[in-house]
Amino acid sequence: MTPDEAREKFSRRIQRCASCYVAFYVKDLWWADDGNYYCQHCHTDYPGVAVHFSDYAQDFDFSQLPSLHE
Numbered sequence: 001m002t003p004d005e006a007r008e009k010f011s012r013r014i015q016r017c018a019s020c021y022v023a024f025y026v027k028d029l030w031w032a033d034d035g036n037y038y039c040q041h042c043h044t045d046y047p048g049v050a051v052h053f054s055d056y057a058q059d060f061d062f063s064q065l066p067s068l069h070e
């Protein structure tokens with residue numbers, strides 16, 4: 001799996017927003033410094049730092065994640 005393929009695969013994971021519990025693709029969520037994911041409606045309510053998928057995924061090598069190889 002190339003880093004691009006791993007990023008694509010990770011982006012299509014389903015995650016629940018930690019605030020409203022609605023399920024989204026990871027690529028549509030913000031990743032917060034508490035380790036949770038927040039949707040577009042909730043990330044502004046989170047008091048810490050939250051970054052959108054498009055802001056952290058570009059420089060992250062998802063091919064190193066063991067869970068992507070299952």
Ligand SMILES: [Zn+2]
Pocket residue numbers: 017018019020021022038039040041042043
């Ligand atoms: Zn939400």
